[in-house]
Amino acid sequence: ETGVTQTPRHLVMGMTNKKSLKCEQHLGHNAMYWYKQSAKKPLELMFVYSLEERVENNSVPSRFSPECPNSSHLFLHLHTLQPEDSALYLCASSQYGRADEKLFFGSGTQLSVL
């Protein structure tokens, strides 16, 4: 399998649930990202990991907790979310983690918080 794979594709959760989003990249890249796309809003960067170390946290609430166990895997742990957190969550990777590099995105997880 090639590219960036995200699971699950769809997730419905209650505000008291705990769930995790998973991302795996098969491109040998050194950097991985979580982006959020809300309806009618631009893509928002949430977290950046380069060589498994977090280098950017764009003031994301603590109810979102990322984990990067190795350069190929990235998780986003979710707990006590709010309905306004419903959005498409996209994982991406790039070779070196530079902002001028092209990003390779997964298909996303469409999250609904009830």
Next chain:
Amino acid sequence: DQQVKQNSPSLSVQEGRISILNCDYTNSMFDYFLWYKKYPAEGPTFLISISSIKDKNEDGRFTVFLNKSAKHLSLHIVPSQPGDSAVYFCAASAGNMLTFGGGTRLMVKP
């Protein structure tokens, strides 16, 4: 305030004609620009990019133009094909910051 804006949320074009998608930015420090295309139920895919030292970059049917004085870039698709129907995002980078626009939905009618 949004630093990268795509003011047209949607655009409809006839097959075979030219599609022009526009993007405006406010930060003069942006020095690299990228366009991504997104189909429904898929992640965005990279399309074409341009450095601020250039004013044009071409790749097949896709050409990106950069007007630094106007802080404006545009993506031209010619000829447009029904398979080009998608949402197009522009993005701009400065240092370690990448900022996306809100996207324009292109519909190419047969």
